[in-house]
Amino acid sequence: xxxxxxxxxxxxxxxxxxxxxxxxxxxxxxxxxxxxxxxxxxxxxxxxxxxxxxxxxxxxxxxxxxxxxxxxxxxxxxxxxxxxxxxxxxxxxxxxxxxxxxxxxxxxxxxxxxx
Amino acid sequence: xxxxxxxxxxxxxxxxxxxxxxxxxxxxxxxxxxxxxxxxxxxxxxxxxxxxxxxxxxxxxxxxxxxxxxxxxxxxxxxxxxxxxxxxxxxxxxxxxxxxxxxxxxxxxxx
Numbered sequence: 001x002x003x004x005x006x007x008x009x010x011x012x013x014x015x016x017x018x019x020x021x022x023x024x025x026x027x028x029x030x031x032x033x034x035x036x037x038x039x040x041x042x043x044x045x046x047x048x049x050x051x052x053x054x055x056x057x058x059x060x061x062x063x064x065x066x067x068x069x070x071x072x073x074x075x076x077x078x079x080x081x082x083x084x085x086x087x088x089x090x091x092x093x094x095x096x097x098x099x100x101x102x103x104x105x106x107x108x109x110x111x112x113x114x115x
Numbered sequence: 116x117x118x119x120x121x122x123x124x125x126x127x128x129x130x131x132x133x134x135x136x137x138x139x140x141x142x143x144x145x146x147x148x149x150x151x152x153x154x155x156x157x158x159x160x161x162x163x164x165x166x167x168x169x170x171x172x173x174x175x176x177x178x179x180x181x182x183x184x185x186x187x188x189x190x191x192x193x194x195x196x197x198x199x200x201x202x203x204x205x206x207x208x209x210x211x212x213x214x215x216x217x218x219x220x221x222x223x224x225x226x
Contacts, residue, residue, distance in 0.1 A: 004158075033213055043159065043216040056212065091158050102206070104151075104214060106158030 002026070004107035006092050012113045013082055021077040021110045025094030032075050033095075033104060034067055038088040046090075049075065082114045119203045124221045127193045135188040135220055137203030142183050147206050150177065150188050151214070152199040159202065159216075162188065198224045 005024045013019050025032050034046040045059040049069045060066075064083075069075040079086055089111050093104040120138040127133040139148065150162040163170055163177045165186070170177040176189040190197055202219040206212075 035213075035216075042218055043214075045213040045215065048213050059213065093158070103161040103164075104159075106160065109158055 004092055004094055004105050006090075006107040006110050008110060009108065010111045010113075012115065014115050015084060016081055018078065018080045019082055019112065021079075021090050021112070023075045023077070023092030023094075023107060025073065025075070025092070026096075026105055027073075029094035029096050029105075030072070031095045031102075031104075032069055033093045034075070034077050035091045035093065036088040037091060037109075041088075043091065046077070079112075082112075084114050087112055087114045119205060119217055121201070121203055121217065121220045123218065124223070126223045126225065127190075127197075129195060129224055129226050130192050133190040133193045133197070133222065133224075135190075135201050135203075135222065136185065137187070138185045139203070139205055140184045142205055143207075145207055148177065148179060148183075148186050149204045149206050149214070150175070151202045151204065151216075153202070153219070154196075154199045162201070164206075193222075193224045195224050195226060198222055 004026055007022045011019055030051045032049045035043045036046055037043050047060055047067045048056040064080045067077045089109040091106055091109045093106045095102050095104045147164050147166050149164040151159040152162050153159040163172055163175050165177045165179050178187045200219040200221050202216050204214050
């Protein structure tokens with residue numbers, strides 16, 4: 001079946017503009033995660049959605065970052081007033097509640113470049 | 116989640132076995148040991164996970180020390196496609212929360 005998809009694959013924007021990044025998780029997966037990976041850095045957790053529960057926003061670096069998940073499926077990560085330090089690959093992952101493995105399936109990422 | 120320690124990089128020859136170590140001396144009894152890898156320009160992918168017993172799957176084997184303070188991911192015959200960053204991650208069993216990635220081990224495979 002289809003994996004996690006993300007769009008766009010690449011996004012170049014000017015400093016100060018807002019951007020929206022989209023994630024389509026695997027159908028039926030109740031958990032959805034956003035991570036980012038800056039050049040030469042490890043993966044950093046941003047936000048986690050689980051079903052209808054309030055999202056875990058503990059990883060969001062500033063109030064310029066927000067995310068929503070509509071209908072328990074598609075998610076959008078919004079970055080307002082982008083800064084050059086926001087340049088990174090933004091990765092989305094989803095997982096199923098079934099079993100203890102809780103394997104996370106990652107999308108290919110969106111490479112964001114802020115000029 | 117407890118911290119893990121991995122070597123920054125390792126090298127292997129193609130078609131030889133590779134043993135990737137991970138130390139996790141502060142692991143708790145309910146932590147599962149997960150391994151993910153990230154191929155160049157791709158998102159991470161699940162490799163294997165275990166709790167106490169050694170585990171095998173089509174991708175790799177996981178050997179867990181008796182005291183669970185360390186583990187080793189074993190690739191039985193490295194291929195060029197196995198060149199990636201390998202992450203060892205501890206995760207509370209049953210938790211659906213986020214993964215905490217360290218720096219991982221960058222594995223290079225020489226033909």
